Amino acid sequence: MLDQVTKVHDESRQGEAFAPEATENQSYSKKFYIESYGCAMNFNDSEIVASILNQEGFGATRDIEEANLILVNTCSIREKAELTVRKRLTEFNRLKKSTPGLLIGILGCMAERLKSKLLEEEKLVDMVVGPDAYRSLPALITEAGTGQKSVNVLLSREETYGDISPVRLDNNGVTSFVSIMRGCNNMCTFCVVPFTRGRERSRDAHSIVREATELFDNGYREVTLLGQNVDSYYWTSADDSETVTFPQLLERVALINPLLRVRFSTSHPKDITDEVLFVIAKYENICNYIHLPVQSGSTRVLQLMNRTYTREWYMKKVERIREILPDCGLSTDIITGFCTETEEDHQQTLDIMRFAFYDLAYMYFYSERPGTLAARRYQDDIPEDVKKRRLAEVVELHRQQSEANMKKDVGKTFKVLVEGTSKRSDEHLFGRNDQNKVVVFPRENFKKGEYVMVKVDSCTSGTLIGKAVQ
CATH class of the missing domain: 2.40.50.140 (Nucleic acid-binding proteins)
Structure with a gap:
């Protein structure tokens, strides 16, 4: 999808290895080392994996030299991330040659997309595990231990891991993520997520509130509710006696305790409603901050991206947010150089930035991702030097806006x-x-x-x- 990411005040982490202090102090017969790449959802998935492995006698370690199992939780969103993962797998394989019995596995979106290539052609890993197959890890580890290559990348319409209590690998102890849904039904033409994470399904609302409550009871004071498109969260109980929408879920989590801050990410502009905004306004502990990806300021390009809204519609949504939440922080994603983008389209993106005046922006130039609808339908026809020049102009404008947004808070x-x-x-x-x-x-x-x-x-x-x- 995208390459050459430029981030301003970016909270995401690339290639970090985590191990909780609690497991380091417990006695485990085996050790696993895990690195995570990409979005917050991937880091949350790594915590689910850690919980499953703990039950199988594996404790997390930050010392790769003592690991019996190395796992890399991957992202397919950008080509740069995939190249980084390949480099790391090559390094791990050098370690494997001097460490008898060491197993290497790849998890997540890249595993789903490149399963056969990683297993057979490049022989970089012993096992490949897709985002919906983490429960099968114990069996896959056993199979790989016999010398067989093991793989499970089946996608599920039901799996949410709602019954698994994640092991918190980032021992910040104050802020944490809670996954509320998996997959995505939006078929944005530039994006691989619907193909690597499957269809959208919402997690049991009671399990979400229970997990957030446990975090608060354990000293955490902020949770971020995660989903590819949180505003489309919609859970119905098995007997159809209860239905919970996203604003209702947001309110339930806010009511756990006034000292528990609540954030959420990501919102799709077509789905965030006034009801969500009014819930934010009602509760002091729900943060006045919304991540609202625009991707492009051109209606023509938005249509090619299958974003299902127009430039004018997006601007009205920003106006509504400002009306209900005057002090709301606003962030976005922007892609430059998408297929057929003209200078006029690019200027419209700069113009919508001036209108929204974002506090934070994640800015990229487009690079084609295999398997996406854009790769099948459109020609990647914008020269790279043009993409980079347009990206530089977007970055410079945002730098100016970010500085102005910071200065206006001086004295507050x-x-x-x-x-x-x-x-x-x-x-x-x-x-x-x-x-x-x-x-x-x-x-x-x-x-x-x-x-x-x-x-x-x-x-x-x-x-x-x-x-x-x-």
Whole structure:
């Protein structure tokens, strides 16, 4: 789909390995090492995998040298991510030659898309496990241990892993993700997700509330509800006696405790409703922050992308958000150089950026992903130098807007949830405000997980800087 991603204040992580302190302190006969790439959904999936492996006697480790099993949870969204994963698999195979019995497995979207190539042609892995097949991991590990290549990439219309309590691999201890649905029914022409993660299905609402409650009881103070398109969440009980929509679910999670902050991602512009906006406005602990991908400012290009909304419709949605939630932070995704994009189309994208004035943007130039509808229907006909030039113009405009958005917050006071120590100074803490902006302030006697009122007195292009006030 996309390549050469440029991120501003990007919270996503690429290729990080995690192991919870709890499992490191327990006695496990075997160890697994896992790296995750791509979106927050992938990192949440890795926590589900960790829970399944714990039940089979595997404990997580950050030390690859002591691992009996190496897993890479992959992303197929960008070509760059796939190239990075291939490089890592090659490095792991060098380690395997000197480590008898070591098994290497690939999980997630790339596993689904490139199963035969990775197993047979390149011989980089011992097992391939798709996003809906993690329950079969124990059997696949046993099979791979006999020298056989093992694979399960079957997609499911039912699997949500709702009954599995994830092992929190990122031991931040303050913020966490809760998956509320899997798959996607939107057939955006540039996107591989419907083919790698399958059809959309919503998780049992009671299991979501239970997981979020357990997180709060264990000291977490923020949850982000995850889905490819959270606004289309729609769960019905087995006996059809209960139905829960996304705004209803959002309210249920907010009611767990006023001290539990609630975020969500991602919203599709065609599905986010006034009801969602009014629920956000009603509850102080639901953050005023919405990720609303636009992709392009041109109605013609949006139609080619099968985004199912027009430029004008999107702008009206932004206006409605501003009307109901005046202080709402707004972020987006933008693709430059999609098939047949003209200079006029590109200028319309810049224009819609000026209209929405995003706080945060994830900006890419288009590169064709095999298997997508765009790869089948359209010619990737925009020269790479043109794509990059247009991307540079988008990035520069957003840089200016981001700086202006930061400056307008100087002098204001925000409620900040402390997430940890600043990377630049042990004497400072950092957290985020309601609009998802990073705030840094002197440590004093405050601790991780506390809420602190901070008055902003200066800023950089990506961080608000202030001091705690009473």
